[in-house]
Amino acid sequence: MIIAERKPIEEILSIIGDVDSVLIAGCATCVADCMAGGEREVGILASALRIAAAQRGKQLEVLEVTVERQCEREFIEKAREKVDRVTLVLSTACGVGVQAMAERFPNKPICPGVNTKFLGLREAEGVWSERCAACGDCTLHLTGGICPVARCSKSLLNGPCGGSKGGKCEVSEDVDCGWHLIVERLTALGQLDRLEVNIPPKNWAASRDGGPRKVVKKEYRDEERE
Amino acid sequence: MKSGSNLEKVLAAGHFAVTAELGPPMGCNMEPVRKKIELLRGTADAYNVTDCQTAVVRMSSIATSILLVREGLEPVMQMTCRDRNRIAIQSDILGAAGHGIHNCLCIAGDHQSFGAAGKLKGHPGAKNVYDVDSIQLVGILKQLRDDSRQQGGDALDGPVPLFIGAAWTPLGDPIQIRTTRLAKKIRAGADFIQTQAVYDIEQFAEAMRKARDKGLHERAAILAGIIVPKSAAMLTYMNKSVPGVIVPQHLIDRMQAAADRRAEGIRIATELIEQVRRIEGVRGVHIQAIEWEAAVRDVVGGAGLLPRPVV
Ligand code: SF4
Ligand code: SF4
Numbered sequence: 217m218i219i220a221e222r223k224p225i226e227e228i229l230s231i232i233g234d235v236d237s238v239l240i241a242g243c244a245t246c247v248a249d250c251m252a253g254g255e256r257e258v259g260i261l262a263s264a265l266r267i268a269a270a271q272r273g274k275q276l277e278v279l280e281v282t283v284e285r286q287c288e289r290e291f292i293e294k295a296r297e298k299v300d301r302v303t304l305v306l307s308t309a310c311g312v313g314v315q316a317m318a319e320r321f322p323n324k325p326i327c328p329g330v331n332t333k334f335l336g337l338r339e340a341e342g343v344w345s346e347r348c349a350a351c352g353d354c355t356l357h358l359t360g361g362i363c364p365v366a367r368c369s370k371s372l373l374n375g376p377c378g379g380s381k382g383g384k385c386e387v388s389e390d391v392d393c394g395w396h397l398i399v400e401r402l403t404a405l406g407q408l409d410r411l412e413v414n415i416p417p418k419n420w421a422a423s424r425d426g427g428p429r430k431v432v433k434k435e436y437r438d439e440e441r442e
Numbered sequence: 443m444k445s446g447s448n449l450e451k452v453l454a455a456g457h458f459a460v461t462a463e464l465g466p467p468m469g470c471n472m473e474p475v476r477k478k479i480e481l482l483r484g485t486a487d488a489y490n491v492t493d494c495q496t497a498v499v500r501m502s503s504i505a506t507s508i509l510l511v512r513e514g515l516e517p518v519m520q521m522t523c524r525d526r527n528r529i530a531i532q533s534d535i536l537g538a539a540g541h542g543i544h545n546c547l548c549i550a551g552d553h554q555s556f557g558a559a560g561k562l563k564g565h566p567g568a569k570n571v572y573d574v575d576s577i578q579l580v581g582i583l584k585q586l587r588d589d590s591r592q593q594g595g596d597a598l599d600g601p602v603p604l605f606i607g608a609a610w611t612p613l614g615d616p617i618q619i620r621t622t623r624l625a626k627k628i629r630a631g632a633d634f635i636q637t638q639a640v641y642d643i644e645q646f647a648e649a650m651r652k653a654r655d656k657g658l659h660e661r662a663a664i665l666a667g668i669i670v671p672k673s674a675a676m677l678t679y680m681n682k683s684v685p686g687v688i689v690p691q692h693l694i695d696r697m698q699a700a701a702d703r704r705a706e707g708i709r710i711a712t713e714l715i716e717q718v719r720r721i722e723g724v725r726g727v728h729i730q731a732i733e734w735e736a737a738v739r740d741v742v743g744g745a746g747l748l749p750r751p752v753v
Contacts, residue, residue, distance in 0.1 A: 374576075375619055378611030378614045380614060382615060386552070387555045393616075395619075399619050408618065411622055414629055
């Protein structure tokens with residue numbers, strides 16, 4: 217799931233500036249699960265904005281809408297009527313949702329209300345952590361199902377650096393050493409010998425480094441289907 | 443000879459090798475480097491020039507190494523994977539070799555958040571690279587040298603004479619992987635290995651035994667790391683906070699009780715050299731007297747390793 221975190225209220229206030237009407241557009245999928253931008257958070261943010269406006273003696277109309285998935289065009293369409301009524305839209309969806317809205321409503325300022333963080337997992341109630349960096353060439357089978365690209369602070373592919381201590385990364389005592397986890401897991405699986413193979417430099421072209429990526433499935437495309 | 447470097451020749455001739463560290467200045471002033479050069483001259487076979495250690499900006503390892511070459515000292519240029527992608531690394535290595543730098547130590551490098559952990563601010567907000575890891579970097583250097591080929595496969599106009607080094611933290615967590623890591627570095631092409639600082643001789647000897655069991659000591663020259671201690675506080679700090687460094691309590695007590703701590707630090711370093719020297723497979727020492735270069739001559743001399751051989 218995509219993990220996001222609501223921007224601080226001061227930043228949101230500065231983003232919306234002195235407009236007189238705003239639509240807070242939430243998304244009921246990932247950002248709802250990580251409690252950053254679902255219907256509930258949209259409601260809370262709307263109240264916060266109304267209170268902030270009242271405190272400053274300003275007129276601000278705040279509308280609310282939450283669509284099923286803001287990253288899908290047909291769902292966004294359901295927000296059109298409200299979008300038309302405001303000066304600015306503050307989307308609490310992930311960056312994809314914000315951009316989908318911007319594409320759909322070219323004449324309307326669409327602003328982000330959350331910081332999109334990473335692809336992650338809910339570890340425990342109220343705790344999410346990064347699991348995948350979308351490198352485009354998954355090699356989890358080599359590392360016991362734990363990703364060194366996303367979970368080692370240096371994205372090392374051939375084992376831990378010399379900075380791991382007590383299972384924690386040299387970056388911070390709050391960060392698990394990804395390689396420590398890999399070694400533990402492979403030990404438990406009796407597969408530690410898998411780490412003896414030298415892994416060559418990764419082809420990052422499949423990652424963001426190759427430029428913006430696109431997936432095309434020809435079999436689903438009418439114009440390209442033979 | 444792979445590189446013809448002095449370090450390679452000293453090792454090939456069967457001498458017990460000595461390398462020492464030289465940290466570049468935080469500025470563009472060459473004078474502090476020249477001072478360090480004079481303090482260190484003649485004390486080692488080659489001198490490691492660090493590459494923005496702890497992710498704090500300093501004069502580049504390459505530029506500082508060139509000064510060493512000009513002054514007649516042989517550098518071991520350190521190269522981290524943190525700041526450069528494979529294109530920049532190879533380009534820098536070619537330039538370095540062209541300037542007469544023929545030893546290169548391949549390391550991942552401290553993460554950029556590291557600098558902020560100490561007294562300095564560093565650049566914790568920097569974008570890091572880590573395009574390749576240290577083991578892959580060793581392999582890239584080997585390919586430049588042995589195949590005259592870049593990592594991507596393009597040919598070079600000739601081989602690049604390099605003596606390739608890698609680091610080893612034998613007592614680092616997770617410890618069960620440390621021999622494997624060493625083996626991978628050597629398989630990738632490391633000619634010499636410099637270890638993390640050794641204080642616990644017994645545990646280091648055990649790690650060396652595991653390395654010998656795999657015959658690794660015969661395939662690469664292992665140089666044991668010696669950090670010259672300055673105070674009991676420094677030893678306590680290293681024991682607690684530096685990954686892979688285990689300092690036995692008796693050394694801390696000894697330092698604490700000493701009337702002249704600096705003299706005691708030099709004595710401890712000298713004794714450590716004598717002890718690691720007796721461990722089968724240790725072919726030299728790598729001495730780090732962090733910002734205390736004046737100590738190196740006493741340490742190396744005290745261990746009976748002066749003058750350095752001429753090969
Ligand atoms: S290897 Fe790549 S795709 Fe697989 S989990 Fe890691 S970052 Fe994600
Ligand atoms: S301590 Fe572990 S997670 Fe952190 S950089 Fe080193 S290997 Fe990666």
